[in-house]
Amino acid sequence: SLSDRLEGAFKSLKGEGRITELNIATTVKEIRRALVDADVNYKIAKEFTDKVKDKATGEKVINAISPSQLMVKIVKDELVELMGNEAASFNAKGAPAVILIAGLQGSGKTTFSGKLANYLKKQLRLSPILVAADVYRPAAMEQLRVLGEQIGVDVHLELENKNPVEIAQNAINEARSKNKNVVIIDTAGRLAIDEAMMTEVANIKAAVNPQEILFVVDSMTGQDAVNTAKAFNDRLDFSGVVLTKLDGDTRGGAALSIKYTVDKPIKFISSGEKMDTLDVFYPERMAQRILGMGDITTLVEKAQAQFDEEQAKKLEKKIRKNQFDFADFKQQLEQIKRMGNLKDLMAMIPGVGKAMKDIDISDDAFKGVEAIINSMTPFERANPDEIDGGRRKRIANGCGKDISEVNAFMKQFEQMREMMKMMNKMPMGRMMPGMKR
Ligand code: GDP
Ligand code: MG
Numbered sequence: 001s002l003s004d005r006l007e008g009a010f011k012s013l014k015g016e017g018r019i020t021e022l023n024i025a026t027t028v029k030e031i032r033r034a035l036v037d038a039d040v041n042y043k044i045a046k047e048f049t050d051k052v053k054d055k056a057t058g059e060k061v062i063n064a065i066s067p068s069q070l071m072v073k074i075v076k077d078e079l080v081e082l083m084g085n086e087a088a089s090f091n092a093k094g095a096p097a098v099i100l101i102a103g104l105q106g107s108g109k110t111t112f113s114g115k116l117a118n119y120l121k122k123q124l125r126l127s128p129i130l131v132a133a134d135v136y137r138p139a140a141m142e143q144l145r146v147l148g149e150q151i152g153v154d155v156h157l158e159l160e161n162k163n164p165v166e167i168a169q170n171a172i173n174e175a176r177s178k179n180k181n182v183v184i185i186d187t188a189g190r191l192a193i194d195e196a197m198m199t200e201v202a203n204i205k206a207a208v209n210p211q212e213i214l215f216v217v218d219s220m221t222g223q224d225a226v227n228t229a230k231a232f233n234d235r236l237d238f239s240g241v242v243l244t245k246l247d248g249d250t251r252g253g254a255a256l257s258i259k260y261t262v263d264k265p266i267k268f269i270s271s272g273e274k275m276d277t278l279d280v281f282y283p284e285r286m287a288q289r290i291l292g293m294g295d296i297t298t299l300v301e302k303a304q305a306q307f308d309e310e311q312a313k314k315l316e317k318k319i320r321k322n323q324f325d326f327a328d329f330k331q332q333l334e335q336i337k338r339m340g341n342l343k344d345l346m347a348m349i350p351g352v353g354k355a356m357k358d359i360d361i362s363d364d365a366f367k368g369v370e371a372i373i374n375s376m377t378p379f380e381r382a383n384p385d386e387i388d389g390g391r392r393k394r395i396a397n398g399c400g401k402d403i404s405e406v407n408a409f410m411k412q413f414e415q416m417r418e419m420m421k422m423m424n425k426m427p428m429g430r431m432m433p434g435m436k437r
Helices: 002-009 021-037 042-056 067-082 109-122 138-151 164-177 195-208 223-236 253-262 283-291 296-320 326-339 342-347 352-356 364-374 378-382 389-399 403-424
Strands: 097-103 128-133 182-187 212-218 240-244 266-270 278-280
Touching: 021 042, 021 067, 021 253, 042 067, 042 253, 067 253, 067 283, 097 109, 097 195, 097 223, 109 128, 109 138, 109 182, 109 212, 109 240, 109 266, 109 278, 128 138, 128 164, 164 182, 164 195, 182 195, 195 223, 212 223, 223 253, 240 253, 253 266, 253 283, 296 326, 326 364, 326 378, 364 389, 364 403, 389 403
Parallel strands: 097 182, 097 212, 128 182, 212 240, 240 266
Antiparallel strands: 266 278
16 A cells, blocks of 8 residues: 555655654655556646645654654645535535436446435435436346336436437426426446537427536446546536446555546445445545555654653653753643643542532633743753843833733742652653643
8 A cells, every 4th residue: 555655665764853854755655656657647646745845844753653643644644625625515405406416337327326325315315307318228227127116216208309408398397397406317327428419418408408417437447447537527517426336355545536627526435336326525535545544644644742741741851850940841832732621630630520510710811821921031940040130121022911911920930840859859740741632
């Protein structure tokens, strides 16, 4: 998988603390090759890795993870962003809602139409009907009729009518009279893009004004999928993509290429021939699939937690030596902020939660303190005892606070340090609260 390959490519990097331009160059090539192997179009893979290169340069590697793992996470995050972050909306509301299905022959339109009807009926509690608008192959009509029977959904069939536009319009009328609220029109495809097919689908579109036009594409067709998607989109301006035949180990790179090329959301993915194997498209899951990675993300997150742990240990040592300073204080504040808000944090301390319930603590309380520390020079942060009256005045001016506020904070800080000193003499492990969930 891609993550394994990156691991290999980064072997020489063990021990380096930062991702550098030099070590990126070697791995970017590897990522690109892996993406192409996962069916991502070469040009797109290149553009993509160039972007990743920019993002990754200079990223600091957290102790517990390797540069390769961090790199994989960067790649994954970028993939997710590219594919649209969240599942796209699907609009099946209308009186009735009309959904037009288009794509090449064999891409899986008829199978998908059945799956979609089943999904709308079972998951969304709608009442769909299916329309057989593929008038050229009697077998195609029969196929839809059988699927409809299987899932208990009506199929609108006109065996003698050779006009798909008329069939579609008649079906909508039938839906109205039967109180059906979704009409799914399964159209004819051809083996390759051709003008007659495009004109036919465009005519149906013009006549029925569908609120969703779904372009169905076989994810195993790799590079061709992109060209097909482009041709259909130029002509139909479809609203979403359906990736079919994502069975077994098809890697789904087509998802990335198509999204990149036509910039339309992928709405569903489909695998297998059973009627209940239709899924809403989630970018996060697809990114993991393209990368062939297990739980790198969790690993990186765990490493992050461990990193915090190490910081806490360092802090403890400083406290023990009575060297706790403003820089440490600021770091603590930052950690608290990362944890969420102050009230939530307090509530996690045993026994405190209930008592704090009705008290309003605002996170603004931190802001004042932070502003004061921000106005200190590095020297002052490291040497709290050296901050005399003159320096306090300058700090106060710097952060736009009254000198009395600075004095009050300095006093509190002193008290805190006194308390720390006292606690040091007690046989206790860590006295700074763990500040971890
Ligand atoms: P259409 O010509 O676009 O209507 O395509 P069909 O729905 O008739 O599908 C063509 C072939 O692909 C049929 O044999 C289907 O059973 C098969 N098929 C469709 N969708 C999938 C899928 O998601 N996975 C697999 N493995 N086969 C599929
Ligand atoms: Mg068909």
